[in-house]
Amino acid sequence: MTSSEQSAKRTASARLRSTLRNATTSLTVRCLLIVLAYILAMAGLLHVTNQLANEELKRTSPYIEMFDDGSTMMQTDDFRQMGSQVSRPSALLVFDGEGKLLFSTSRNVAQKITAKELPLIAGDEDDGSAYVMLDRTDAQGRTVHEINLCKPEPTPDGYAISVKSTCTYLSDGTIVGGDLFGDKARLTEREMSLLQGVYSRRMMIAKHNYKNEKGQRRILVLLSPTESGKDFRAAVDRSNAYRIAAVPIAVALTVLAIAVLARVVRKSTRPLDRAIDARRSGVGNAPDPSSMPVELRHTYEDFLGLMAELDQAQDDKRRMIADISHDLKTPLSVIRGYAQAFEDGHVPQENAEKYLHAIAAKADLACELIDSLQFLAKTDHPSYQATLENRDLCEDLRLMLIDKQPDIEQAGGTLVVELPERPIRARADVELLRRAVSNVIDNAYKHNPRGVTIRVACAPTRDGALVSIADDGQGVPTDIREHAFEPFVTSNTARSAGKGTGLGLAVASTCMQVQGGTISFAERPEAPYSTEVLMTLPPAQKD
Incomplete structure (x- = not known):
């Protein structure tokens, strides 16, 4: 192998x-x-x-009508199945057309019923005819028993009963008329009993002629005990x-x-x-997903994933509170310290303007932080909806860049605009787009040395439009790049003063998401740029 x-x-x-x-x-x-x-x-x-x-x-008296000619057991000569329909003291016998015994549930009864007696047993014949018994009194006052062999015959109006043969005999068995039994002059007591359907004092007898699926004639003889209606009801x-x-x-x-x-x-x-209890109490570990039924395993894994997200959210919440406390405490501490110096009269006259400028800058930083937090909280609410319109991005970006160019130049940077003359239409909220673009540009010149070049470009795409903001600064470290669009992420691990709030790109990311767009870093920025931020917007709707 x-x-x-x-x-x-x-x-x-x-x-x-x-x-x-x-x-x-x-x-x-x-x-x-x-x-x-x-x-x-x-x-x-x-x-x-x-x-x-x-x-x-079955222990009660079975009757001949129990056996249906069309049943499988009778058509296939399944005598064992036929015999299972009766139980002792009843008995079932089956003869062929020649009078030969084929099956019997009672050996004793089989020995007592002969082929010659079959025509005398009450029941139907192979041609559909049957014995009809009548009792009457003759002119001499004697009880006369009349046996008629009758057969239904079809007529235009239905069926009519015709008498094929008859026999009249007295109570002692003497035949006084009829040709049913040929030249026979007298019936024995047993023959009279069989004709009347009586086998013994406690047993009845009946027969039924039928043909199996091969066309072979069969004669079924049934013996059953004579029971009263009370016994049957019981x-x-x-x-x-x-x-x-x-x-x-x-x-x-x-x-x-x-x-x-x-x-x-x-x-x-x-x-x-157990996983919920462990989560609620904080004690113990969640069970292994393999211990769950297959149908609930996906739900359980989703639950574990949700719990992990909640843990991450709690960690982010604690980190955010710590960062907010730190970023607010730093400017407020400066403001408080300088204000206390002014109150105590410890500020030299020549440094007063410098101190006031520092207080104003730190107040602006605190306000910026609070404004960004308020914006993130507002846009995170389920009821918040962006005001989306069909916009010409080139025209909107030109107006935005006119406002931003003085800040870039004051920081010692250069703005390069590469916008086509033809309009590029997309679906956008102009105020959210303005904030996103402004934050990305601010991040480019505030976190790079003087002399940085910032390029803004726009191009149509198959799925809408693409806005590119690139700079040739020092670039974004790989470990920062992966989390740059999360709140309070900066390149300054010590989070010292003057390095921003760490919310600029997070706000920009939120602005793009609520518009149905995206924001990300280009894996390979165009030379000579070291960093390129790509912002996509959905296509404009047809008017």
């Missing part, structure tokens, strides 16, 4: 083990097994109940008692299945409950 085949075999084996492991931990599989067990239990209960109830009914009551007794068992099985299902579901969610 080659190495690739061995690797494929190991992979298939690993997949099989994974599938089996998932199946054993699957909540769906467990519930299906419980439901299947419940269905099997209910089916078994129903089967047993019907068996017991039918056995009770048997029916016993049969119904089994079915009634099955009701509380079925209810108990249903309650048990529901309880087991509830227990399985509760057990399946316990790892999630």
Whole structure:
């Protein structure tokens, strides 16, 4: 076996083990097994109940109409199945068309009924005819028994009963008329009993002629005990008692299945409950996701992810509070110190203007910080919506850059504008765009040495428009670049005074997001620039 085949075999084996492991931990599989067990239990209960109830009914007198000519057991000569329909003391015998015994549930009865007696047994014949018994009194006052072999014949109006043959005999068996039995002059007591459907004092007898699927004639003879209506009703009551007794068992099985299902579901969610408890109390570790059912594993992993995000949010909140405290305390401390110096009269006259300038600068920095925080809080609210319009970005950027050029030049920088003459239309909130562009430009000249060159360009894209702001300054360190658009991120790890609030790019990122745009650093800025910020905006809507 080659190495690739061995690797494929190991992979298939690993997949099989994974599938089996998932199946054993699957909540769906467990519930299906419980439901299947419940269905099997209910089916078994129903089967047993019907068996017991039918056995009770079988102990009563079976009747010849129980056997349907079209049933599979009779068409295929399934004598064993036919015999299962009766129970002792009843008996079932099956003869062929020649009178040969094919099957019997009672050897004793089979020995007592001969082929010659078959025509005398009450029932139907192979042509559909049947014996009809009548009792009457003749002119001499004697009781006369009349047997008519009748057959239904089709007529234009339906069916009519025609008498094929008849026989009249007295109570002692003497035949006084008719040709049903040919030249026979007398009937024996047994023959008279068979004609009347009586086998013995306690047993009745009947026959039925039919043909199987091969067209072979069969004669079915049924012996059943003579029972009163009271006995039959008692048997029916016993049969119904089994079915009634099955009701509380079925209810108990249903309650048990529901309880087991509830227990399985509760057990399946316990790892999630333990994770919530661990999160709430801060004690213990969250369970491993592999201990969860497959169906809940994704939800559990989402929960763990949410908890991680909440932890990160809490850490960010604590860091933000610490940064805000630090960034507000620094300018306020300067303002307070200089103000206290003025109050105590310790400020030389020649330094007064310098101190006042420092107080104003620190107050501006504190106001800028508060304004940025207020803006972030406002735009983070779910009800905040940007005022989006179809704008000509080139025209808007020209107006913005006219306002920013004096600040850039005062910082010793150079502004390069590369905007096409043709309009570039996009969907934007002009005030949010102005703030984003201003913050990125401010970040470029405030955090670079004097003499920095800042280039602003704009171009259409397939998905809207692209605004590029690049500078040839010292660049953004890689560790800062990854988090530059988060609040309070600066290149000054000591967060000393005069290095900004660390909110400029975070505000710019928020401005772009609420407009449906993006902001990011270009991986490879165009030469000779070291840093390039790319801002995208969605396309303008059709008027």
